[in-house]
Amino acid sequence: MEEHKKRILLVEDDPNFGTVLKDYLMMNDYEVTHAKNGMEGFEKFKKDDFDLCILDVMMPYKDGFTLAKEIREKNTDVPIIFLTAKTMKEDVLKGYKVGADDYLNKPFDSEVLLMKIKAIIQRKATETISDSKQFEFKIGRFDLNSKLRFLKFDGGDPVKLSPKENELLRLLALHENDLMPRELALTKIWRDDNYFTSRSMDVYIAKLRKYLKPDDKVEILNIHGEGFRLVVNS
Amino acid sequence: MEEHKKRILLVEDDPNFGTVLKDYLMMNDYEVTHAKNGMEGFEKFKKDDFDLCILDVMMPYKDGFTLAKEIREKNTDVPIIFLTAKTMKEDVLKGYKVGADDYLNKPFDSEVLLMKIKAIIQRKATETISDSKQFEFKIGRFDLNSKLRFLKFDGGDPVKLSPKENELLRLLALHENDLMPRELALTKIWRDDNYFTSRSMDVYIAKLRKYLKPDDKVEILNIHGEGFRLVVNS
DNA sequence: CATTTTTGTTAATGTAAGGTTAAAAGACGA
DNA sequence: TCGTCTTTTAACCTTACATTAACAAAAATG
Structure with a gap:
């Protein structure tokens, strides 16, 4: 066995x-x-x-x-x-x-x-059968390489992501189209769930939204009181 | 939060x-x-x-x-x-x-x-990995996704539901065609059963009825003094 | 039938959560 | 230690939600 x-x-x-x-x-x-x-x-x-x-x-x-x-x-x-x-x-x-x-x-x-x-x-x-193995994601027209921490749009020049930006986007990608609970990100990435870490996370969501703007089919939606949802519209 | x-x-x-x-x-x-x-x-x-x-x-x-x-x-x-x-x-x-x-x-x-x-x-x-089964309901021509908190009519644009709207509709759906006792909703959702929470619940029932209007085969009936019943007529 | 209780519905209010930007504080390598 | 990158905190504003009030209509009660 x-x-x-x-x-x-x-x-x-x-x-x-x-x-x-x-x-x-x-x-x-x-x-x-x-x-x-x-x-x-x-x-x-x-x-x-x-x-x-x-x-x-x-x-x-x-x-x-x-x-x-x-x-x-x-x-x-x-x-x-x-x-x-x-x-x-x-x-x-x-x-x-x-x-x-x-x-x-x-x-x-x-x-x-x-x-x-x-x-x-x-x-x-x-x-979860080690999601730790997954480091590369296709998000609409973006490519996220979360091992090297960069995001490419249409295969163009890669944008560097900070550690937190990277981890948060990765978590969202792992839950693409599905709910990514606030709590999950806070405990996994920030290792603490309080008012300030929560606000900090919101700041990062805003940053990610900016990065993702070039593809208008990709968006990060909020589910009030629950978390966020990375959706890729077709 | x-x-x-x-x-x-x-x-x-x-x-x-x-x-x-x-x-x-x-x-x-x-x-x-x-x-x-x-x-x-x-x-x-x-x-x-x-x-x-x-x-x-x-x-x-x-x-x-x-x-x-x-x-x-x-x-x-x-x-x-x-x-x-x-x-x-x-x-x-x-x-x-x-x-x-x-x-x-x-x-x-x-x-x-x-x-x-x-x-x-x-x-x-x-x-706790998402078992989506528990969270998806078909109500007449509606689809309720109570994890992502939205209600779709005929596969159209999803309408967002607030947490309470969502939970209440979900409880009703779980008891489809059957009595959903007032007390149950109040204790499960509001965690308190008094005059005010009861009135609050009535307000939510009114909201849900509005959402469900597009399908005239779906209605929420009141059973006086007992609770509500979500019926889907065929 | 008059009265009380319960429910239907809309609107107003207060609070909490989220969006966003900027400044402050940390971290880290040169 | 300085400068740069990253993260947190603050501030201000908008939206989302839940509750309560108010009044109307049904339903029950006796």
């Missing part, structure tokens, strides 16, 4: 603890890549596809949060678990802001970690 | 702690139903739709796990967070087995709880 072992990227600077944890996870049928610091962690992340990242927060050179941010830029979906020192509540909150899926206070119980890993991986598996 | 506040079922037997927590959550813009034990919790769960359940593990009459199992039988999707006593690792593991989404050791930090709630609710939101 199971095609391949789940791959975990473990970034932990303490060599003893790291090795023990790695062995423990491998004993439990995970394929583990162990990086000794944030730098190395990011290098390894770029080289491979992982099903889960476990990041220590406190590390020399590059801490877990910075690493998480870099990882998130490459991949918005991969689950991240932070290992934080006990009592460091700030770390926990900061972790969630960066888009963590969970955290564990050190020292933690290994069985609990295992449960969390299982729960998270299973959860992600049921989530 | 406010689509509607997220609803939380809080089941906690300690009256002091429960009340404080409830108030805290309400201050943070959640709608909270507080049950004092497992029994009551299940009763309340059956009566309403919740976006999240927070269950204390240790409770008289019916503990959190048993309650969670019952809830899972009714609803496989609603997120559950357990509140467990510190150090009770067994509880944590058991919780995950019952299908918990997360747990918190008591005493916990309220901000952390808030983050977890946010994270879990938004996670569920992204999982």
Whole structure:
């Protein structure tokens, strides 16, 4: 049934603890890549596809949060678990802001970690058959390449999109002709849903509308109180 | 923006702690139903739709796990967070087995709880993939798309519906040719049944009748003192 | 039949959400 | 540190919505 072992990227600077944890996870049928610091962690992340990242927060050179941010830029979906020192509540909150899926206070119980890993991986598996793979869209007479972040009209000169512009347009494109709930964009892109992020999103909608003006068959409609809808009229 | 506040079922037997927590959550813009034990919790769960359940593990009459199992039988999707006593690792593991989404050791930090709630609710939101079936209705020569909130006559130009118009028409459509009790609409849509909401509903019925005028085979009949009936004559 | 209750309908009002532009604040590399 | 790009916040305006009031018409009540 199971095609391949789940791959975990473990970034932990303490060599003893790291090795023990790695062995423990491998004993439990995970394929583990162990990086000794944030730098190395990011290098390894770029080289491979992982099903889960476990990041220590406190590390020399590059801490877990910075690493998480870099990882998130490459991949918005991969689950991240932070290992934080006990009592460091700030770390926990900061972790969630960066888009963590969970955290564990050190020292933690290994069985609990295992449960969390299982729960998270299973959860992600049921989530939309990774829309993460889709980066190129045809939107009316436009071509959106959301990996390189540009938008071309009629194959002409590409317009550069900022990260947020890009992600928002991509989300809209993924839901073409359908509702793209406000909440979805806010939680996925802004990672927070409040008055200000919501207004910020409206600003970006205005920007996108400007970009899309050249093709009058393409428009972004609002569904009051729900979200937006990218429609391509024929 | 406010689509509607997220609803939380809080089941906690300690009256002091429960009340404080409830108030805290309400201050943070959640709608909270507080049950004092497992029994009551299940009763309340059956009566309403919740976006999240927070269950204390240790409770008289019916503990959190048993309650969670019952809830899972009714609803496989609603997120559950357990509140467990510190150090009770067994509880944590058991919780995950019952299908918990997360747990918190008591005493916990309220901000952390808030983050977890946010994270879990938004996670569920992204999982919920649109099953368009539930949202599309044929009413005589009309097509109602209650997800995108529009009503089309003979495939012509769609008329936009407001949220209340939409929900009301959808409820009527779900009961096509049958009685749609006043009380049902008021409790489901207005979440309150009093003179004013009732009058408000009448106003919406008038609006819907206007929209439906183009097809003289479609009408909304009143059943005095009972409710309304959407009929499609052949 | 007179009276009360419920419903039909239109219009007015107040509030919230969204559209848009510009300025302020952050982020980041040179 | 400066300049540039990006994002957020502010401001102002428009539109969308829901509620309430007001008055008319049916339906029930007795």
